[in-house]
Amino acid sequence: MKLIERYIAREISLPFMVVILILIGLFASFSSARLLAGAVTETLGIAALLKLVFLKTLIALEVLIPIALYISVIIGLGRLNKDQELNVIRSVGVSGTRIVLTVLTVAIPVGIASGMLSSYVRPWAYAESYILDAQAEAELNTNRFQAGRFYGSEKTGRVVYVRSKSDVDQGMQNIFHYIKKPDSSEIVIARQARQIQPTAEELRPHIQLSEGVIYQLTNAASIDEVIQFENMIYFIDNDFVLNYRRKAAATRTLWESDQPRDIAELQWRISRPLATILLALIAVTFIRTTPRHDKTDRTYLIAALIFAAYYNLTGLAKTWVEQGVVGSMPGVWWLYLLMFVVLGIYALISKRRRFPRPS
Structure with a gap:
């Protein structure tokens, strides 16, 4: 990777590390407060409470990681844009396509990590957290x-x-x-x-x-x-058990199942890398190369609304597969294919506007 690409990747990676730590801290604090309000410590003790918070945070990482990358791309490229560094980068021959490819060099490894967490760590964390939840919820818990x-x-x-x-x-x-x-x-x-x-x-x-x-x-x-x-x-x-069997099931077990709910859970897990990369590409579309018309607050608001809409659509796509409204094919994949097509059309239309060559 050349110097300029490394520089752009660093401007994205550093905010990513900061944002993911902030999100993890906020989520862990929220989970701790919620469990304390439910008197879990009286039943399980402080050690089990900390373990339960840790497990729930691991489960949430499959959502927190794409959010953190989405925000970091907007922050990193937004700063370069505001300081007119993108114009300077373009003036030395770095095209908009190369900038997008640089973003992908960060997004792809992060997406793979998110997929590994979703496919292997998340089921284990669900199984372990269920054991603790069951102990806390059990009416005959001796503790x-x-x-x-x-x-x-x-x-x-x-x-x-x-x-x-x-x-x-x-x-x-x-x-x-x-x-x-x-x-x-x-x-x-x-x-x-x-x-x-x-x-x-x-x-x-x-x-x-x-x-x-x-x-x-x-x-x-x-x-x-x-x-x-x-x-x-x-x-x-305890009905609580049935709700968690699927989420705690091994990915291989879901792969061999023909039940719609198992198929939806499997496709959700293996679609996490695509979701992470897609969010990074969506974030790139918010960058402007006209710093005199800085509208940072408006950009963040629109980015938040688009992310909320996107996340709700992914949940809807999964629900449709669970309920049999959509079969295993196209499953949840129609949404990601549609979004990539929309991004491709948008890139073709606005290619010259996004990263214009300096006059």
């Missing part, structure tokens, strides 16, 4: 219980009482569990209980009860059932 207190839920009709609890392994002793169902009631009394950590394969939170009795009380039956057990695994039903 949230204190000895000698009743815990109830009006939503599920569940009541739990723990007589004593170990501070070492968080194991519970002498547990009473009651749940009201539409046509029956169930009482579980156990001598001991301990939380079983869910895995990425199982995902559902559950606890192990030992030395207990189950009383099943039904409204229709004349004789109630009594079941004694030595050990029993008690699963906690």
